[in-house]
Amino acid sequence: MKLSKVVVWVVSAFALAAVANIAFVTWPALNSKSQDPRNKKVGLYTYYRYGIDPRSIVLDLWSLSPEAAMVDVDRVLFDTAEAFKDREYSEIFLAYRGEARFILDGKYFKKLGEERKWQNPVYTIRTLTENVKQTDGGSAFSTWTGGLLGVMNKQMEDHSDFHRQWYLKDL
Structure with a gap:
C-alpha cells in the first residue's frame, strides 16, 4: 500500500511539472512564435531547466526547415x-x-524582450554575441573596439560562429 502511494505522488509530481512547463513557459513561447508565419521554419521549444527550475529556462532548438536562415533563428529568439x-x-x-x-x-x-519592438534588429544581432556565455560561465565571444567597420565585421563573424556552434555544425 505504501509503495502505491509513493508511485502516485511521483507520477503526480511529474504531471504537475509538465503542466507548469506547458502553461507558464512552453505555451507563451509557442504563441509568440506563431504570430509571424516566417517562424514556422524554426522548431524552438521552451521549458524550465530540469523541467522544474523557475529561475532559468531553456530555449531548445530541435528542427529547422531547409529554407531557414540564421536570421530566422534570431527572430524566433528575439520574439x-x-x-x-x-x-x-x-x-x-x-x-x-x-x-x-x-x-x-x-x-x-x-532587455532583448523590452527592446524588441523598437530596437534596430541589425544592432541587436551585432551585439548579441557580446552577451553570450559558455556553459561554464565564461565569455563565449569577444567585445570588440576600434573603427566602426572593423568592429562590425568582427561582430558579424562572431554572430556566424555563434550559430555554427549552437546548431549548424550538427545539421
Missing part, C-alpha cells in the same frame, strides 16, 4: 524574449536537441 519581457530569470540556456550550448544572462534576455 521569445519579447514574450517573457515581464518575467525575471537568472539564466537562459540555448540548447540544441536537449544539449545546452550557451547561456544568456536573464537581465540581458529581459
Whole structure:
C-alpha cells in the first residue's frame, strides 16, 4: 500500500511539472512564435531547466526547415524574449536537441524582450554575441573596439560562429 502511494505522488509530481512547463513557459513561447508565419521554419521549444527550475529556462532548438536562415533563428529568439519581457530569470540556456550550448544572462534576455519592438534588429544581432556565455560561465565571444567597420565585421563573424556552434555544425 505504501509503495502505491509513493508511485502516485511521483507520477503526480511529474504531471504537475509538465503542466507548469506547458502553461507558464512552453505555451507563451509557442504563441509568440506563431504570430509571424516566417517562424514556422524554426522548431524552438521552451521549458524550465530540469523541467522544474523557475529561475532559468531553456530555449531548445530541435528542427529547422531547409529554407531557414540564421536570421530566422534570431527572430524566433528575439520574439521569445519579447514574450517573457515581464518575467525575471537568472539564466537562459540555448540548447540544441536537449544539449545546452550557451547561456544568456536573464537581465540581458529581459532587455532583448523590452527592446524588441523598437530596437534596430541589425544592432541587436551585432551585439548579441557580446552577451553570450559558455556553459561554464565564461565569455563565449569577444567585445570588440576600434573603427566602426572593423568592429562590425568582427561582430558579424562572431554572430556566424555563434550559430555554427549552437546548431549548424550538427545539421
